[in-house]
Amino acid sequence: MKKIVGYIFAIAILQLFLTFLKRTPYTIEKYYSSNFYLAIQTILTYFNKWTKISIGDVLYVLVVIAIIYKIIQYIRKKEDVLKNISGYVLQTIFQFILFFQIFWGLNNLRVPVSTKLEIDTNYELAELYDLTEQLIQKTNALQYEITKNDSAKVDFEKDLKAFNKASRNGYKKLEDRFDIALIIHSDVKKSLFSSFLTGAGFSGYLNPFTHEAQINYDIPVIGMPVTVAHEIAHQKGIATESEANFFGFLAMNSQEEIDYQYAANLYALKYCLKEVRINNEEKFLQFYDQLNFGIQENISDSEKFWQENKNFSSNILKNVYGNFLKLNNQKDGIRSYNRFVDLLINYNKKYPLP
Template sequence: MKRKSLYILAGLLPVQIIVIGLLAEYPLFIENWYSRGIYPWISRFMRFPLGFLPFSLGDFLYAILVLMLLKWLIRRFKTRFRSPRKWIIDGLAALSVIYACFHLIWGFNYYRLPLHQALELDPDYTTEELIILSENLISRSNELHAELSADDSLAIEIPYSKKELFEQTILGYDHLSEEYPELTYKNPNLKRSLYSIPLTYMGFNGYLNPLTGEAQVNTQIVKFKIPTTASHEVGHQLGFAKENEANFIACLATMNHPDIYFRYSGHAFALRYSLNELYRRDKEKFEELKEKIRPGILANYREVDDFWLRHQNPFEPLFLATYNRYLMVNNQAEGMKSYSYVVALLVNYFAEEKNTGATGTGFY
């Protein structure tokens, strides 16, 4: 590439940062023109050809990018970082292209309207409302566990293969789209991550590759977690970039799933978030409600916790801190703590559902 072009690309990086920062102040504009406008077409266009590949193209691209970076660094070390103006411009030009692609292909979804506004829900709730939600989730989770196991202390084992779990995830969105057409999932592109083992030691369940639009799942995790993890990543594909919002979408997809194992996984997932928030607000009530949960559900929770404990390592906090910073930069001010926002969505969504007698209020 000619040096003049590299200078132009490098100079466009700060311009992009300023323009995107200004656009981020207008979430309604982004909602209408990007998230509900051109993004669905971009996403489907990318999912259609890549969905037929039996492997993750995005994972291969990551490997190529890492190798290119290593090659670039080796060259810089060999030349002892001489001609800094040249390699700084090269680096800024590359960052400029990546930054533009990230936002155009998917990243603008971080700046869309908050989901509680789209659903016309109150983002706040009282402890009493949280207790009601927790009690309802305990009741339903217990019922589902009892249907799956006569032994109340037995952890539920999901009998499906990982391929079948992915197929069931897609089926869940087909079912959900009957109530919410906005969540229609055509041209599915849900894949096992080639980096599942490294992801495990980094502490991640899965991710969306923003450059290829592929939803990646860490298939090393406990099967009990795969339904909600896979549904979460599909939520990202559908344009819900924020982690808490993708978690809420995952709750809807699994809790309303035609398959009982998915419904169990989804209710237990929502219950854990609810209980964690209740523990922070009212420990005494938390202990009281915990006694009402079938031991087998708690055994599933321990199964997940034990899995992550077995894979703890000195580098995991660094990876999580880096990701936390990434969330903050991308319009999630509380970082990973913002995950608790899913409880607010659950409390007010089900309260609205009860008040209206409907199964949902629609997304837009």
């Protein structure tokens, strides 16, 4: 019983300490994100960049097997089963929180990009409509320039190596305007759990313990370039989902290849249309009708893919992940992804998009 109480106390103390650290974003930025984290990133990348297989994915499997094996051992002993399992679970939770925060999680507490750029975080509905209109015009123009036919959808070759290279080039172009360290990081890798991710509704993820970024290799190819750039943002210590979306968009929109520009603008447009639809269904339909038919086909293909492959785990895991985000200073939970629109609107007011 003392062991259980001890771990409960340790978890509580750790959470209180993290609550205190939330008040010190500039300290986190200076000493953790800009120094300690970069050192960890460099060391881990040295060990994981040499293989296309995700070491982190393999470790996840081994850890799950070890946990199950340990629990089975406690059950077989038939003595104080509940107490032993409870103590082991609390120990595992404590270790997860501790190492997650040390290796990556404290980036959630760093100075927000909106503060660094001195831009607002809210917007008027009219500003959302203006940006949506702007993105429609840009995306229509790019689609037609690529296909020479407004009814033809844009197709991408599935080339993860090319998407990684484009992302790296994009971040180099962002270095002057943003405080993004051009640190060494491994390429985004194919996830070993792509089928599972598809059913759960996820496109990719970062392993916070190995700093490897993984992509669901089964998703529609049109979404892969920005997803790769999004996950690389996480490798760079950009923790919030809204900011990772923001930098993923900018990295791809800065490319010379108009295919990548199209992928980036389509990505941003879909988020804007989603926000418009939440606020005004009629306005959403008006905007959607302005899209070239080829763009509508790209959007339709993506939505069809997710709907057809969605399973019961999607809502469960997204609720779990949403609560996890809230515990890590992303108060909007799963809606944090959509806060990308807030950033983009206010960034566009200060630094007009091309």
